[in-house]
Amino acid sequence: MSGLTIMDPLEPHAWRHGTVVAGTLWKNPVGTASGTFNLDACGGYYDVSQMGAISTKGVSPVPWEGNPTPRTAESPAGMVNSVGLQNPGVDHYLVDELPRLKALGANVITNVAGHSDEDYATVVERLADSPADMLEINVSCPNVSHGGMSVGTDAKALNRLITRLRALTDKPMVVKLTPNVTDIVEVARAAVDGGADALSLINTLVGMRIDINTGRPILAQGTGGVSGPCILPIALSFVWRVRQALPEVPIIGIGGIDSGLTALEFLYAGANAVEVGAAALVDPVAPMRVARELDDLLDERPELADLLEKGECWR
Amino acid sequence: MKPNLFISTSRVEEQAQEAGRLPGRRTAQVTGMEPLDRQVWRMIIRDPYLAAHAPAGAFINLYSADRMTMMPRPFGISRVLEGEQIEIIFAVVGQGTYEFSRLQPDMAVDLLGPLGHGFDLEKPAHYLLVGGGLGVPPLIRAAQCLQGQSGVRTTALLGYRDHRFADAIMGSLTDRLESIDNASGDVITLLDRVRGDIDPGRTIILTCGPLPMMRAVAAWARKAGLPAQCCMESRMGCGYGTCVACVVDTVDGRLKVCKDGPVFAADRLIWNTDEDKKETR
Numbered sequence: 314m315s316g317l318t319i320m321d322p323l324e325p326h327a328w329r330h331g332t333v334v335a336g337t338l339w340k341n342p343v344g345t346a347s348g349t350f351n352l353d354a355c356g357g358y359y360d361v362s363q364m365g366a367i368s369t370k371g372v373s374p375v376p377w378e379g380n381p382t383p384r385t386a387e388s389p390a391g392m393v394n395s396v397g398l399q400n401p402g403v404d405h406y407l408v409d410e411l412p413r414l415k416a417l418g419a420n421v422i423t424n425v426a427g428h429s430d431e432d433y434a435t436v437v438e439r440l441a442d443s444p445a446d447m448l449e450i451n452v453s454c455p456n457v458s459h460g461g462m463s464v465g466t467d468a469k470a471l472n473r474l475i476t477r478l479r480a481l482t483d484k485p486m487v488v489k490l491t492p493n494v495t496d497i498v499e500v501a502r503a504a505v506d507g508g509a510d511a512l513s514l515i516n517t518l519v520g521m522r523i524d525i526n527t528g529r530p531i532l533a534q535g536t537g538g539v540s541g542p543c544i545l546p547i548a549l550s551f552v553w554r555v556r557q558a559l560p561e562v563p564i565i566g567i568g569g570i571d572s573g574l575t576a577l578e579f580l581y582a583g584a585n586a587v588e589v590g591a592a593a594l595v596d597p598v599a600p601m602r603v604a605r606e607l608d609d610l611l612d613e614r615p616e617l618a619d620l621l622e623k624g625e626c627w628r
Numbered sequence: 629m630k631p632n633l634f635i636s637t638s639r640v641e642e643q644a645q646e647a648g649r650l651p652g653r654r655t656a657q658v659t660g661m662e663p664l665d666r667q668v669w670r671m672i673i674r675d676p677y678l679a680a681h682a683p684a685g686a687f688i689n690l691y692s693a694d695r696m697t698m699m700p701r702p703f704g705i706s707r708v709l710e711g712e713q714i715e716i717i718f719a720v721v722g723q724g725t726y727e728f729s730r731l732q733p734d735m736a737v738d739l740l741g742p743l744g745h746g747f748d749l750e751k752p753a754h755y756l757l758v759g760g761g762l763g764v765p766p767l768i769r770a771a772q773c774l775q776g777q778s779g780v781r782t783t784a785l786l787g788y789r790d791h792r793f794a795d796a797i798m799g800s801l802t803d804r805l806e807s808i809d810n811a812s813g814d815v816i817t818l819l820d821r822v823r824g825d826i827d828p829g830r831t832i833i834l835t836c837g838p839l840p841m842m843r844a845v846a847a848w849a850r851k852a853g854l855p856a857q858c859c860m861e862s863r864m865g866c867g868y869g870t871c872v873a874c875v876v877d878t879v880d881g882r883l884k885v886c887k888d889g890p891v892f893a894a895d896r897l898i899w900n901t902d903e904d905k906k907e908t909r
């Protein structure tokens with residue numbers, strides 16, 4: 314466990330350093346990453362309303378069963394997953410997790426999944442009048458056969474999809490990008506031109522592990538998505554490159570964050586906020602601890618803290 | 629990677645209690661380590677919260693001290709011991725379990741728990757504890773919880789590959805114990821052996837072990853008209869219900885082994901034969 318500061322992440326805390334992402338106020342710059350937060354599981358460990366934002370598991374138009382098991386394999390300083398977006402669907406989300414999160418006072422980013430443009434449009438439409446604070450369009454999941462990453466790797470298809478979704482909602486729309494591309498700037502630009510209010514990056518990198526006893530992949534699906542500390546330097550470089558090319562667009566940095574220090578690196582790479590993923594799977598309180606550590610670190614960095622508070626970023 | 633010596637700085641349990649929350653990942657003290665067999669170890673850990681909240685069938689996550697191997701390693705709680713301690717029994721099968729087997733008393737280990745939804749032991753009945761290999765630990769905890777309960781009888785039926793490493797512990801907690809090794813048969817052999825001693829109206833099977841074994845036990849139970857509860861295993865990403873990695877197919881849909889289980893009623897599970905083949909290889 315990180316030994317940066319000995320503090321109690323559960324103690325009531327008055328946040329000193331907030332951020333603004335696409336006009337939405339976050340009480341601190343740290344959110345949970347989609348697929349690594351579940352209210353019933355995490356709500357017991359900390360007060361979810363105290364996170365900067367909660368990005369929920371991808372929701373699809375109808376319930377999805379996900380992939381066969383095994384769905385996880387360990388990798389050095391990380392993990393490979395092929396959950397395949399198992400979720401109970403948007404109708405369930407609208408009467409269950411979303412209202413419960415809002416009743417607790419959470420700032421909610423609803424992560425949207427689909428196999429086709431039609432799927433994404435259906436979900437975005439269903440969410441248009443919901444109490445969700447932001448939408449995060451997941452065009453970057455490597456674990457579904459259609460939609461997901463296939464949209465996020467094709468600038469033209471992505472632009473067409475985001476343009477269509479833009480017409481369906483007034484909510485701040487974040488587009489979540491995949492690193493499995495040759496030119497991240499091209500897809501980032503396509504999303505922004507289509508009407509994205511912000512970008513979040515990165516989703517997982519395609520990877521796999523082999524079971525040397527059987528000579529077969531450990532994951533039933535063969536390949537999956539790599540996350541955890543091992544992807545930190547890669548994620549930072551993606552955020553930094555997009556920030557260089559697109560100085561104005563709000564960016565949520567994701568990938569391998571497990572401490573206030575690693576979160577801070579993303580803010581210096583040009584992110585306006587961050588999300589914590591795999592670290593939460595191995596320590597339920599990790600997102601809250603990262604937020605508390607970052608709050609202390611920003612005390613000593615007033616210039617950066619001021620920029621974030623104004624909805625601007627480090628350049 | 630050298631595991632740390634335990635120094636009592638972790639206040640996670642107190643902090644959680646003050647905040648009215650579940651205690652998260654914390655560092656606990658290893659207080660005992662003993663081999664039970666070649667590559668099978670019994671580890672004792674001091675953790676007041678676990679000792680006070682350890683239903684039968686519940687498990688804990690242990691974490692490596694090496695950040696290269698970050699994923700949780702789940703282990704069934706086998707006993708609660710005096711002095712706010714719990715016991716686990718594990719086999720060395722890979723990197724994490726090798727590292728844990730090198731821990732010594734007074735060293736530190738990170739853990740999370742208790743996790744999962746355990747056995748239903750509410751009914752006074754004759755409990756048949758049917759375990760195979762490293763599936764025995766949660767049944768030992770069940771025996772411990774059932775011991776001395778009025779109207780309860782316990783019979784343990786244990787199958788091993790070779791050495792009967794858990795017989796001594798289990799034998800001290802149950803009314804009757806029968807065990808067998810691979811050379812002479814399996815737990816079905818034992819079930820057939822005790823059949824005459826079973827009153828179908830008041831007998832409950834609890835089982836934990838390799839998937840093909842549990843499938844056979846569930847089939848035997850169905851034929852004998854007995855209810856059975858199965859303690860399942862699955863590759864996990866978090867162990868506390870967040871990542872949806874650990875699912876099992878049931879008549880109620882795809883459920884999480886770590887949170888909806890690991891214990892499921894045998895007649896709710898959908899037994900997929902192809903999956904079994906893959907697991908047993």
Ligand SMILES: Cc1cc2nc3c(=O)[nH]c(=O)nc-3n(C[C@H](O)[C@H](O)[C@H](O)COP(=O)(O)OP(=O)(O)OC[C@H]3O[C@@H](n4cnc5c(N)ncnc54)[C@H](O)[C@@H]3O)c2cc1C
Pocket residue numbers: 386387687699700701702703704705716717718719720721722723724725726762765766860861862863864890
């Ligand atoms: C609910 C539950 C209870 C368990 N109780 C016990 C017990 O009481 N005693 C015991 O000896 N074992 C138990 N196991 C199995 C134990 O978790 C694995 O043997 C252990 O995780 C292997 O870790 P490793 O680092 O040595 O192996 P590695 O192969 O190096 O592990 C790599 C990854 O695969 C996972 N993994 C490997 N084998 C298994 C497995 N069989 N099941 C689940 N995940 C696995 C590990 O957790 C790790 O994330 C239990 C498993 C589950 C799911």
Ligand SMILES: Cc1cc2nc3c(=O)[nH]c(=O)nc-3n(C[C@H](O)[C@H](O)[C@H](O)COP(=O)(O)O)c2cc1C
Pocket residue numbers: 346347348349370371394396398424451454489515516517539540541542544567568569570588589590591592865871
């Ligand atoms: C088990 C698991 C499930 C995930 N599910 C989703 C998802 O539903 N939608 C999504 O946009 N990203 C999903 N992700 C990706 C994460 O949100 C994040 O982008 C990625 O894991 C990198 O961050 P990390 O290194 O902090 O984990 C998932 C990741 C993991 C590990």
Ligand code: FES
Pocket residue numbers: 863864865866867868869870871872873874875884885886887
């Ligand atoms: S292991 Fe993550 S939900 Fe079960």
